[in-house]
């Protein structure tokens with residue numbers, strides 16, 4: 001077993017050379033020692049794509065047809081060029097997305113196919129968005145475990161083998177009922193009670209482990225609930241905060257599936273996507289951690305409804321509580337402490353609740369006028 005012996009020798013040397021108390025990270029860059037975290041044949045060797053900071057990165061986004069991916073591709077294409085950002089998913093893209101830039105089929109459970117895409121397109125940054133969200137995950141635990149955990153293992157191994165910079169989003173859902181909830185700091189007890197939360201804590205820990213063990217350039221932000229106008233959420237606990245706008249415009253009525261006093265951290269999508277680009281571009285030495293909370297605002301359904309009613313007094317909101325979503329919301333942070341992100345790499349949000357509501361209504365107002373003009 002020559003490969004395994006070589007690996008354990010290198011690992012042993014790395015551990016022995018750890019200074020002092022052993023609390024320093026053991027950084028073993030994959031490209032320096034020619035082995036991969038995945039079991040490989042002895043004649044395989046790995047070459048990372050060398051990525052000079054002056055070049056544009058070549059970006060692959062997995063799970064890109066969900067609420068966040070198309071917006072992120074638009075932002076990154078503006079910055080790095082249309083052909084340098086590839087969107088991928090297992091679903092068929094709508095024609096406007098298909099014609100807006102490169103799109104490719106990619107199932108993150110297919111390791112070989114993923115590796116082929118990374119190699120053939122000389123990918124240097126990987127943004128891993130594929131996931132099953134909190135409510136959908138509780139309805140299909142086996143699939144959530146497979147996509148969110150097995151899929152992540154494929155992504156980590158491919159990123160480590162090819163020297164990629166890897167972004168994996170985490171979430172307020174990575175905390176649970178025993179975490180401090182108001183506010184929730186970066187480092188505290190994390191015992192989530194959903195498969196989604198468990199898989200995200202796993203992702204945070206595995207990414208950080210690969211960073212220390214193999215030198216993987218892993219970067220992770222814990223997103224709040226994200227609110228967007230032109231894309232729909234994929235089955236989470238915070239979805240009500242998007243749906244309320246659609247129903248307010250269409251019917252002036254909204255039935256909320258969370259209690260009126262359920263306070264959760266939230267963020268407008270433009271802030272979320274900009275934070276993602278900023279942390280990906282941050283110099284490595286600015287990052288004192290690899291997983292950061294980011295925050296913008298916190299509100300309850302009642303407060304969001306009141307802010308909307310300032311502009312749409314006719315809006316009627318009723319409540320029909322979904323016990324699954326309510327139990328999840330009750331276990332999540334109410335306020336997020338993101339002081340480390342603000343200190344380390346200058347994170348600053350632009351949208352608070354009034355700006356969020358105004359921006360969402362402006363978006364729908366424009367759409368409504370356009371629709372009635374056609």
Ligand SMILES: NC(=O)c1ccc[n+]([C@@H]2O[C@H](COP(=O)([O-])OP(=O)(O)OC[C@H]3O[C@@H](n4cnc5c(N)ncnc54)[C@H](O)[C@@H]3O)[C@@H](O)[C@H]2O)c1
Nearest residue numbers: 063065066067068107108129130131169171223225226234
């Ligand atoms: N939207 C939010 O409020 C929010 C908040 C916190 C964290 N996040 C995280 O951000 C990421 C993106 O979120 P989103 O809201 O766009 O999610 P989404 O549910 O809208 O989209 C996820 C996408 O993953 C794809 N997918 C599922 N199985 C796949 C597979 N086997 N291979 C490839 N793709 C697959 C789906 O087709 C879907 O398009 C997720 O990891 C999510 O956990 C989102």
Ligand SMILES: C[C@@H](O)[C@H](N)C(=O)O
Nearest residue numbers: 133134171236237238
């Ligand atoms: C918060 C986030 O991870 C997602 N919107 C969910 O509710 O599941």
